[in-house]
Amino acid sequence: MIDYPRRGGPTVLRILLGAQLRRLREERGISTEQAGYEIRGSHSKISRMELGRVGFKERDVSDLLTLYGVNDPAERAPLLELAKEANTPGWWHRYGDVLPSWFEVYLGLEEAASLLRTYELQFVPGLLQTEDYAKAVVRLGYSDASDEEVERRVQLRTTRQRRFTSPGAPTLWAVLDEAVVRRPLGGRDVMRRQLEHLIAMSELPNVTLQIVPFGAGGHAAAGGPFTILRFAEPGLSDVVYLEQLTSALYLDKPTDVDTYMRAMNNLCITAARPDDTGRLLTGILKEL
DSSP: OTTSOOTTHHHHHHHHHHHHHHHHHHHHTOOHHHHHHHTTSOHHHHHHHHTTOSOOOHHHHHHHHHHTTOOOHHHHHHHHHHHHHTTSOOGGGGGTTTOOHHHHHHHHHHHHOSEEEEEESSSOOGGGOOHHHHHHHHHHHOTTOOHHHHHHHHHHHHHHHHGGGSTTOOEEEEEEEHHHHHSOTTOHHHHHHHHHHHHHHHTSTTEEEEEEOGGGOOOTTTTOOEEEEEOSSTTOOOEEEEEOSSOEEEEOOHHHHHHHHHHHHHHHHHSOOGGGHHHHHHHHHHHO
């Protein structure tokens, strides 16, 4: 436990600690109802803790460890320290005024991911947006937002982007429907700079960008955009992220993840080859 990575902030630490507590409980044959009673809570609270969906009280973790027979101070200390760290706010906490709670979970997962595979059919993914394009997207979704709020939302987006051009950057594999790069969001000048930025980003060694041309017809992911996050840490399973207007879904059941992984793999086959991306975007640029 001492060697568990701290990248990803409290989200990842809660997931890792929850997985450890679930393992200990199952090894002792203790039900979630019994565990909930021990910490003056319900079985659903134990389930939320084990999934990393809520914060941890050190007293609750201590009581659970005692129930699970973990009495050696040398074994308890790393888990209690992890519980303390799991309640430490992530860097995005300073954007709490413009950050919905359901998106905080995603930011923690994104920060910890070693590979992100994303499909978009309306907008350029946030991690690949220029500032002007991002402003246009924010104003579209928050038409009543003040200039200051728009700027704050764009700052959050650009802060997320820095990790992908820094040493040890994760891998980003994005598949975009052709409509994304054809729609002149923000106007022609903004879109031209956005396309130039996409060309530059696609040349980075850790970024793969593919375009699904209109001529490809229908495809397996016609239902909507999604992102699959993969982690280097063995304690974290793949997660599928589905964003909605006022909430988000996080799918981690193997059957769900496998379904979306197949759809993503089929998309990559349907899309133009990554080597053709620069040529395709340059052609669209000339038409603007």
